[in-house]
Amino acid sequence: MRRFSDDFPILSQDNNGKRLVYLDNGATTQKPQQVLDAVNRYYLTENANPHRGVYDLAMRATDAHENSRAAVAKFIGAPEDSVIFTQNTSEGLNLIAYSYGRAFLKPGDEVLIYVAEHHSNLVPWQWVAKTTGAELKYLYPDENGRLTVEELDKKINERTKVVAVAHVSNVLGLETPVEEIVKRAHAVGAVVVLDIAQSVAHMPLDLVKLDVDFAALSGHKIYAPMGVGAVYGKKALLEKMPPFLSGGDMIAAVHEYRTTYAEVPRKFEAGTRNVGGEVGLAAAMEYVSSVGWDTIVSQEEALIAQTLEGMNVLPYVKVYGEATAAGRHGVISFNIDDVHPHDVATILDSDGVCIRAGHHCAQPLMEHLGIGSCCRASFALYNTEEDVQALLQGLKHVREVMGLGS
Amino acid sequence: MDLKELYSQIITENSRSTRNRRPVPGATISLEGVNPSCGDDITLQLRVEDGVVQDAGFIGSGCAISQASASLMIDDIIGKTEEEARRLIKLFFGMIKGEADGDELDDLEDAAALQGISHTPARVKCAVLAWHTLEEALDGKQPEEF
Numbered sequence: 001m002r003r004f005s006d007d008f009p010i011l012s013q014d015n016n017g018k019r020l021v022y023l024d025n026g027a028t029t030q031k032p033q034q035v036l037d038a039v040n041r042y043y044l045t046e047n048a049n050p051h052r053g054v055y056d057l058a059m060r061a062t063d064a065h066e067n068s069r070a071a072v073a074k075f076i077g078a079p080e081d082s083v084i085f086t087q088n089t090s091e092g093l094n095l096i097a098y099s100y101g102r103a104f105l106k107p108g109d110e111v112l113i114y115v116a117e118h119h120s121n122l123v124p125w126q127w128v129a130k131t132t133g134a135e136l137k138y139l140y141p142d143e144n145g146r147l148t149v150e151e152l153d154k155k156i157n158e159r160t161k162v163v164a165v166a167h168v169s170n171v172l173g174l175e176t177p178v179e180e181i182v183k184r185a186h187a188v189g190a191v192v193v194l195d196i197a198q199s200v201a202h203m204p205l206d207l208v209k210l211d212v213d214f215a216a217l218s219g220h221k222i223y224a225p226m227g228v229g230a231v232y233g234k235k236a237l238l239e240k241m242p243p244f245l246s247g248g249d250m251i252a253a254v255h256e257y258r259t260t261y262a263e264v265p266r267k268f269e270a271g272t273r274n275v276g277g278e279v280g281l282a283a284a285m286e287y288v289s290s291v292g293w294d295t296i297v298s299q300e301e302a303l304i305a306q307t308l309e310g311m312n313v314l315p316y317v318k319v320y321g322e323a324t325a326a327g328r329h330g331v332i333s334f335n336i337d338d339v340h341p342h343d344v345a346t347i348l349d350s351d352g353v354c355i356r357a358g359h360h361c362a363q364p365l366m367e368h369l370g371i372g373s374c375c376r377a378s379f380a381l382y383n384t385e386e387d388v389q390a391l392l393q394g395l396k397h398v399r400e401v402m403g404l405g406s
Numbered sequence: 407m408d409l410k411e412l413y414s415q416i417i418t419e420n421s422r423s424t425r426n427r428r429p430v431p432g433a434t435i436s437l438e439g440v441n442p443s444c445g446d447d448i449t450l451q452l453r454v455e456d457g458v459v460q461d462a463g464f465i466g467s468g469c470a471i472s473q474a475s476a477s478l479m480i481d482d483i484i485g486k487t488e489e490e491a492r493r494l495i496k497l498f499f500g501m502i503k504g505e506a507d508g509d510e511l512d513d514l515e516d517a518a519a520l521q522g523i524s525h526t527p528a529r530v531k532c533a534v535l536a537w538h539t540l541e542e543a544l545d546g547k548q549p550e551e552f
Contacts (some may be wrong), residue, residue: 144415338422342444342469343413346529350409358444366445372467401409402470403418 005382007032018352026378038283069284077206084231084265089197090120092216092231097124100110101193109161119361162200167199172321202329222273224284228277236375238264245270310392348394411522419471426480428463439539446472476536478517
């Protein structure tokens, strides 16, 4: 079988004298040679400022920018003219919250979000609620860490104008019932904002079929460089929204006291874009497609099942969210009895294993779970059974170092 | 990475100690200190009278290093003048930066066991959380939010 880790040069190095076991893919993924080459090729052969020059090189840079948009659109199942390039998911969700939320929300309206949201799909809505007078309301998971239809039915009503949820929680790793959310939200005239940062690298997406109104992703969580992301929005909504940032390239005509805007999506892309990053994002999505979803999904599910099985026999490990591989994508969050997550992460680091410890930018969820923080092991297509074994061995080592036996 | 230096017995035992983990009756100062990136969260309470730290305690949660550091710091400052407490804060920061060493660390007593953190940059913020919070508390800092 092909070892995908061979495509990722960074993974061949040591970590604290041990083999590097990278299990912090929920934070950011490593980049394959194919992506690094594509970015390099752009700067070596095609770089100029898109949409500005009339010379051939500038046309090629424009093509690189627009072809990348087409590749991203195809990958997420969206029309090309409805995809906006951003820096990352946070910027994308701010764009949606500001341009849609501030323009169309008013006192008496409700914005409904999931308590498990990443801060990037939470803080912007807090701001928008404060500035518009709309009310922020929360959905809560059941005891298995799942967002249920019953909870949706309890919270969605005729005052609901926006429902903003993550497709997959970056902490619980569990998929939210998007189709059920969309059905109920649309029935009361609300729009659905889907944060796909955590799902985009782990499952095929068809946003038009899902019928969500907006979505946002980060490239760096799907093997692309940092600093590039994308927003999807239904064209009719994007057209009636005011711009997010204003300035260069987002205009049609500027006079001393008035400006007309460029067409969607350029209306939302002010200033010179990160075209090298966009080329990298397109290359990363091509790379994922070349590996194939069948391979990625079955391989990651098997690794998650093995990890959960291994954790299950360690009485001092507690997993958050139902400890099953079904409907779980890329993420396992857990704690070790009587050991703080930071200490777990430091001790695992000494074994070469990189995991995340902390609140994972989801403090309201931590409060809801009654914990300050937790550990998170998160997977990518290059992880192997050896990585899982290194993690499980490391968990036993943690207890020893902290003087708690193993 | 030397785990034995990082997680010495003084650290692991003090991290679980309940000695200083308590609210302070009649506290004159109470300030929360957090490490936003990781969730270490302590609320430091002091009863300062006539320029002397008469009593001190903390509540909160965090990693072994942050909690041990808070507890050991409280051992150091109870009964000390504000001025003396500030001197110890400076000394502790100096130790963490690798600028203070040897006998001069004796005044930190068991808190000197955190010296090993200077070799683990990722955990420095855990070790200094309580001390930063103490400094801010003595400076009269108020919490802020939007």
